[in-house]
Amino acid sequence: MAAVKLFYSDAPGRGEIIRLVLSVAGVDFDDVRYKYEDWPKYKPEAPFGQAPFIEYNGKKYGQSVAIANFFSRENGLYGASNLEAFRIDEVAGLVQDLFTCLIPVFIEKDPAKKEELRAAMVKNDAPRFFGFFQKFLQENGTGYLVGNKLSLGDLIIYDMTTQLLKTFQYDAAADFPEIKTLVDNVEGNENIKAYIDSRKSVSCQPHHRQQSAAADSKATSAAKPRFKSKMAAVKLFYFDTPGRGELIRLVLAEAGVEFEDVRFKQEDWPKYKPEAPFGQSPFIEYNGKKRAQSVAIANFFARENGLYGANNLEAFRIDEVMGLMQDFFNFLVPVYMEKDPAKKEELRLAMVKNDAPRFFGFVLKLLQENGTGYFVGNKLSLADIIVYDMATQLRDVFSCDVAADFPEIKALVEKVSSNENIKKYIDSRK
Ligand SMILES: N[C@@H](CCC(=O)N[C@@H](CS)C(=O)NCC(=O)O)C(=O)O
Numbered sequence: 001m002a003a004v005k006l007f008y009s010d011a012p013g014r015g016e017i018i019r020l021v022l023s024v025a026g027v028d029f030d031d032v033r034y035k036y037e038d039w040p041k042y043k044p045e046a047p048f049g050q051a052p053f054i055e056y057n058g059k060k061y062g063q064s065v066a067i068a069n070f071f072s073r074e075n076g077l078y079g080a081s082n083l084e085a086f087r088i089d090e091v092a093g094l095v096q097d098l099f100t101c102l103i104p105v106f107i108e109k110d111p112a113k114k115e116e117l118r119a120a121m122v123k124n125d126a127p128r129f130f131g132f133f134q135k136f137l138q139e140n141g142t143g144y145l146v147g148n149k150l151s152l153g154d155l156i157i158y159d160m161t162t163q164l165l166k167t168f169q170y171d172a173a174a175d176f177p178e179i180k181t182l183v184d185n186v187e188g189n190e191n192i193k194a195y196i197d198s199r200k201s202v203s204c205q206p207h208h209r210q211q212s213a214a215a216d217s218k219a220t221s222a223a224k225p226r227f228k229s230k231m232a233a234v235k236l237f238y239f240d241t242p243g244r245g246e247l248i249r250l251v252l253a254e255a256g257v258e259f260e261d262v263r264f265k266q267e268d269w270p271k272y273k274p275e276a277p278f279g280q281s282p283f284i285e286y287n288g289k290k291r292a293q294s295v296a297i298a299n300f301f302a303r304e305n306g307l308y309g310a311n312n313l314e315a316f317r318i319d320e321v322m323g324l325m326q327d328f329f330n331f332l333v334p335v336y337m338e339k340d341p342a343k344k345e346e347l348r349l350a351m352v353k354n355d356a357p358r359f360f361g362f363v364l365k366l367l368q369e370n371g372t373g374y375f376v377g378n379k380l381s382l383a384d385i386i387v388y389d390m391a392t393q394l395r396d397v398f399s400c401d402v403a404a405d406f407p408e409i410k411a412l413v414e415k416v417s418s419n420e421n422i423k424k425y426i427d428s429r430k
Pocket residue numbers: 093094097243244273279280281282292293294295
């Protein structure tokens with residue numbers, strides 16, 4: 001493995017999971033930590049104007065989840081099967097949702113208001129999410145999230161537990177015995193111990209992590225479609241809108257997986273909500289089990305059907321695109337939810353002017369870099385499908401035609417919509 005340089009502020013935040021993964025894997029990395037006020041110096045270097053980002057083999061990469069996934073796959077921390085990877089992705093999705101709940105608490109300046117928000121988060125959101133993690137751990141029954149060894153999933157839960165304790169005084173390990181066991185298991189890992197010790201002496205200077213024996217480079221084959229198999233029937237539950245469900249429909253359609261597309265009206269959601277594993281949709285029933293988190297579901301079926309790249313670097317690029325599109329989706333939600341027509345139009349215009357060109361500008365650069373008209377290799381992948389999905393939702397729901405401004409995106413949209421299976425699905429949808 002070539003040396004890695006990680007850029008993030010001198011805080012845990014979204015950077016810590018990468019530090020944990022690299023440490024467990026024994027990967028040599030420069031932990032470049034800067035003070036908050038120095039960020040403007042680093043921002044122009046960040047591929048998507050955000051941190052964390054890394055330099056790896058002389059190239060810059062962004063999106064924390066994509067980076068953590070890449071190094072986890074590279075070092076055997078991403079589960080032993082596609083179903084184990086699916087569970088890890090579910091946890092990653094839940095933690096992203098929990099992060100979204102933490103942000104307003106974190107950025108609130110007024111101390112009384114901040115404490116009020118913190119108390120509400122500690123009372124409601126945190127136990128809800130840790131309740132899900134506890135259930136997963138009980139289900140697996142080994143003290144680890146998947147199998148009988150440490151994985152990215154354990155590190156994600158550990159990271160959240162320690163960050164919540166330190167920053168928000170919420171002690172999940174005190175309330176959930178399985179979380180306590182997991183924290184003990186993670187902290188019992190030799191490499192994590194060494195990392196925690198080194199962290200104590202960290203200033204804002206870049207510091208260097210020592211490489212351990214485990215750092216020998218591994219073949220980049222983990223992301224190959226490993227489990228091409230006859231799929232069991234799938235039932236997908238989502239609102240009768242594209243939203244977060246459409247990506248899954250498109251992936252299943254492209255893969256030729258037969259699925260029951262259960263669509264419901266907004267007012268019928270209370271009937272389905274109790275069935276949803278985390279009280280949210282989309283969710284699926286697969287092999288008699290309910291699973292959720294849209295990205296985890298899409299990743300699972302993409303891996304299962306050869307839509308997740310031909311190697312780990314291609315999978316990394318796909319995860320970057322997925323992360324960018326999830327970030328962008330979060331900007332669409334307030335526009336979609338706004339009830340007041342004037343306010344809604346104001347929000348829409350701002351999104352069309354700022355967020356859409358920014359995010360599609362990033363993905364355009366990635367598309368141009370590959371130069372085949374696809375994001376990776378010379379064939380359709382999950383990345384092409386999500387960009388197609390977002391571009392068409394923008395066009396149809398928000399009257400914003402990014403394809404008109406970016407010819408390569410236009411070509412991609414045309415290519416995806418003329419794909420035989422996708423075309424069949426779109427026609428059936430009408
Ligand atoms: N990160 C989750 C977010 C899911 C989410 O926010 N779902 C919304 C619909 S797009 C929902 O279920 N809202 C209804 C509710 O929370 O009761 C995912 O990607 O699946």
